[in-house]
Amino acid sequence: MLLEAREITKAFGSFRAVDGASVTVTKGDILGLIGPNGAGKSTFFNCLTGDIASTSGRVLFDGHDITNLAPEARARLGLARTFQVPQTFESMSVLEN
Numbered sequence: 001m002l003l004e005a006r007e008i009t010k011a012f013g014s015f016r017a018v019d020g021a022s023v024t025v026t027k028g029d030i031l032g033l034i035g036p037n038g039a040g041k042s043t044f045f046n047c048l049t050g051d052i053a054s055t056s057g058r059v060l061f062d063g064h065d066i067t068n069l070a071p072e073a074r075a076r077l078g079l080a081r082t083f084q085v086p087q088t089f090e091s092m093s094v095l096e097n
Contacts, residue, residue: 001024001025001026001060001062001063002025002026002027002029002061002062003023003024003025003048003059003060003061003062003079004022004023004024004025004058004059004060004061005021005022005023005024005044005047005048005057005058005059005060006022006057006058006059006060007020007021007022007056007057007058008020008021008022008044008047008048008054008056008057008058008059009021009054009055009056009057010040010043010044010046010047010052010054010055011055017040017043018040018043018044018047018054019040020057021040021044021057022057033045045081046081047059048079048081049071049074049075049079049080049081050066050069050070050071050073050074051071051081054067061074061077061078061079062077062078064077066079
């Protein structure tokens with residue numbers, strides 16, 4: 001198991017943006033997550049990478065519990081996210097963009 005999320009919940013007050021989401025990813029897996037706007041996809045990824053703290057649940061990476069690690073520590077282990085930039089940087093090559 002490379003990445004495992006167990007019963008991740010993220011609540012903002014009484015609103016649950018993510019409610020008990022679990023996923024297991026093994027080395028070599030390609031996984032897609034789809035859903036409508038507002039379904040909690042980005043919030044779930046933010047919980048996995050530590051950009052926001054989950055209300056409950058656990059995140060394991062390469063067999064280690066990383067639930068309470070900062071985003072920088074998770075990135076050093078190899079777990080990070082990127083953000084969509086809806087424009088290109090004209091001074092950079094296609095590969096750099």
